[in-house]
Amino acid sequence: MADNPSISKAAAVRQRSLGWGLRLWVVLVAFVLVAPTLVVIPMSFGAGSTFEFPPKDWSWHWYAEFFTSKQWLAALANSVQVGVLAAALATVLGVAAALALDRMRRGRGVVRQLLMAPMILPGIVVAVAIYGVFLRWQLNGTMLGFVLAHAVLGLPFVLTSVQTSLAGYDPIMEKAAASLGAPRFTTLRKVVLPIIAPGVLSGFVFAFATSFDEVVVALFLQTPAIKTLPVKMYESIVLEIDPTIAAASSLIVVFTTILLFVPAFLRRKEQS
Amino acid sequence: MTAVATRPPATGQAGPEKRRTSWLLLPAAAVVLVFFFYPLAVILWRSFSEPSFGVGNYLAVLGDEVQIRVMLRTLRTALIITAATLVIAYPYAYAMTLVGRRARTVLTLLVLMPFWTSLMARNFAWYVLEQRGGVIEKALSAIGIDGVVLLGSVAGVTVAMVQVMLPFMVLPLQSSMLSIDRSLLHAAGSLGARRPVAFLRVYVPLSMPGVLAGVSVVFIMSLGFYITPALLGTPQQALVAQVIGTQVNDLLDFAGAGALGTILLVVTLVVLAVLSRVAAPLGTSAAGGADRG
Numbered sequence: 001m002a003d004n005p006s007i008s009k010a011a012a013v014r015q016r017s018l019g020w021g022l023r024l025w026v027v028l029v030a031f032v033l034v035a036p037t038l039v040v041i042p043m044s045f046g047a048g049s050t051f052e053f054p055p056k057d058w059s060w061h062w063y064a065e066f067f068t069s070k071q072w073l074a075a076l077a078n079s080v081q082v083g084v085l086a087a088a089l090a091t092v093l094g095v096a097a098a099l100a101l102d103r104m105r106r107g108r109g110v111v112r113q114l115l116m117a118p119m120i121l122p123g124i125v126v127a128v129a130i131y132g133v134f135l136r137w138q139l140n141g142t143m144l145g146f147v148l149a150h151a152v153l154g155l156p157f158v159l160t161s162v163q164t165s166l167a168g169y170d171p172i173m174e175k176a177a178a179s180l181g182a183p184r185f186t187t188l189r190k191v192v193l194p195i196i197a198p199g200v201l202s203g204f205v206f207a208f209a210t211s212f213d214e215v216v217v218a219l220f221l222q223t224p225a226i227k228t229l230p231v232k233m234y235e236s237i238v239l240e241i242d243p244t245i246a247a248a249s250s251l252i253v254v255f256t257t258i259l260l261f262v263p264a265f266l267r268r269k270e271q272s
Numbered sequence: 273m274t275a276v277a278t279r280p281p282a283t284g285q286a287g288p289e290k291r292r293t294s295w296l297l298l299p300a301a302a303v304v305l306v307f308f309f310y311p312l313a314v315i316l317w318r319s320f321s322e323p324s325f326g327v328g329n330y331l332a333v334l335g336d337e338v339q340i341r342v343m344l345r346t347l348r349t350a351l352i353i354t355a356a357t358l359v360i361a362y363p364y365a366y367a368m369t370l371v372g373r374r375a376r377t378v379l380t381l382l383v384l385m386p387f388w389t390s391l392m393a394r395n396f397a398w399y400v401l402e403q404r405g406g407v408i409e410k411a412l413s414a415i416g417i418d419g420v421v422l423l424g425s426v427a428g429v430t431v432a433m434v435q436v437m438l439p440f441m442v443l444p445l446q447s448s449m450l451s452i453d454r455s456l457l458h459a460a461g462s463l464g465a466r467r468p469v470a471f472l473r474v475y476v477p478l479s480m481p482g483v484l485a486g487v488s489v490v491f492i493m494s495l496g497f498y499i500t501p502a503l504l505g506t507p508q509q510a511l512v513a514q515v516i517g518t519q520v521n522d523l524l525d526f527a528g529a530g531a532l533g534t535i536l537l538v539v540t541l542v543v544l545a546v547l548s549r550v551a552a553p554l555g556t557s558a559a560g561g562a563d564r565g
Binding site: 018022023025026029030032033034036037038039040043051053089092093094096097099100101103104111114115117118120121122123124125126127128129130131132133134148149151152155159209212213215216220229230233234237238245246248249250252253256257259260261 | 295297299300301303307309312314315318360361363364366370379381382383384385386390391392393394396397398399400401403406435438439492493495496497498499502503513516521526529530537540
């Protein structure tokens with residue numbers, strides 16, 4: 001407790017303590033935010049073959065099902081592969097764009113808006129549009145198609161994250177490096193990138209999570225030969241009542257919760 | 273690249289520096305143009321050119337009573353979701369600005385958790401909660417309200433979407449509220465305003481930029497949301513996104529879907545323009561006030 005938050009800060013905290021009404025509201029909202037998602041975890045240990053909550057009997061059956069099913073594992077592998085490739089592409093494009101935007105004087109707002117557009121426009125319109133063109137280009141149902149579509153959707157997250165890092169970065173460092181004789185690329189590699197590295201990594205993680213979770217575009221691009229995990233999950237509700245989705249959901253919830261703490265942890269490191 | 277070593281004498285000049293780095297934008301711009309804006313342009317073009325040139329697809333949508341009803345239902349649902357999200361999120365975001373740093377981190381992570389946990393997992397969870405014999409039906413019948421099955425109704429879609437959209441409301445609200453100078457409340461108090469009055473007349477207007485940002489994001493996303501209505505809703509009570517999806521999936525009618533999608537975009541933009549027009553005086557005066565404070 002005796003670490004850096006100063007005494008005045010502690011006093012301020014005490015001063016502004018919440019009233020009971022507000023406190024109750026916060027607890028209720030926190031419950032609404034988190035509880036519905038957690039439903040999937042007890043369900044994944046159910047023994048029944050319907051979507052039954054809470055389950056009457058318990059088993060590991062659906063986990064065994066998940067890890068032995070060719071279809072579920074293939075969907076998982078596709079999602080991981082698409083996610084890593086799309087996030088890598090989005091990160092390279094996003095870092096470059098963020099560096100350029102940071103130095104732009106005019107037109108920065110417009111260019112940024114254009115690159116952010118994939119995050120803002122209605123998902124269904126984007127999905128249908130991409131599907132239409134990818135059908136013609138024979139990109140639907142291909143790894144390349146998924147990667148390109150998901151990279152575009154992940155780009156805004158990389159851009160935001162890297163720009164946030166760059167905001168706290170002093171360009172005088174580059175001049176210092178240059179005055180010491182460092183060529184521009186060396187400066188980028190040894191000065192700029194290490195400073196914005198946490199932002200780049202968070203951007204990558206966000207882009208991966210976006211791709212891993214993306215389902216609207218993937219629903220249209222999928223073919224029986226290649227589908228991602230969210231698509232398989234969607235089908236397991238709509239086409240067949242397959243409780244394996246509970247196990248898949250639980251694994252994702254646990255996994256993404258861990259991922260969520262990575263940027264938070266990096267940011268803390270960056271601050272200290 | 274090697275010529276750069278001679279750059280230091282030209283310090284502080286924006287011009288040459290800009291020319292040197294703006295090419296870094298090209299790859300991202302190219303990818304977004306080719307794989308995002310081009311497809312949008314194509315579907316827009318098709319909506320005006322297939323099966324024949326003209327606004328036939330648009331007239332078909334606007335002349336179809338069912339389509340109009342779908343559109344109105346979508347607008348109404350999005351408005352309800354936006355209003356409910358705002359009412360639920362505002363006190364939560366406000367509380368986030370009052371607590372200490374550690375508690376704020378916890379409250380932030382609580383908001384981010386659903387934000388990043390799988391959308392499919394959450395929709396599945398809502399499917400389970402809302403189904404016949406599910407937790408919600410049982411809980412309601414325990415307090416004497418029998419036979420409420422939310423699954424397959426607009427109400428069910430609304431409830432689930434409010435939860436899905438909450439983080440998109442909380443985060444902008446909170447970031448706007450963090451910049452509000454609380455000493456203005458004390459000033460209002462010292463001038464004789466009671467606390468609720470001071471809150472309503474000083475704090476709420478100052479938080480309008482955040483309200484506007486949150487309302488815009490949630491409203492736009494609600495209008496175009498596909499997965500939740502497709503999973504938890506019903507074709508009889510379809511929302512626009514569902515209809516667009518069906519047109520493409522079942523009929524491969526890109527022109528019709530494009531027309532409907534374009535109308536959806538236009539309606540979104542019009543509502544947003546009205547919204548910002550209404551809130552602009554509040555927002556700008558609030559920003560001005562905050563600057564002075």
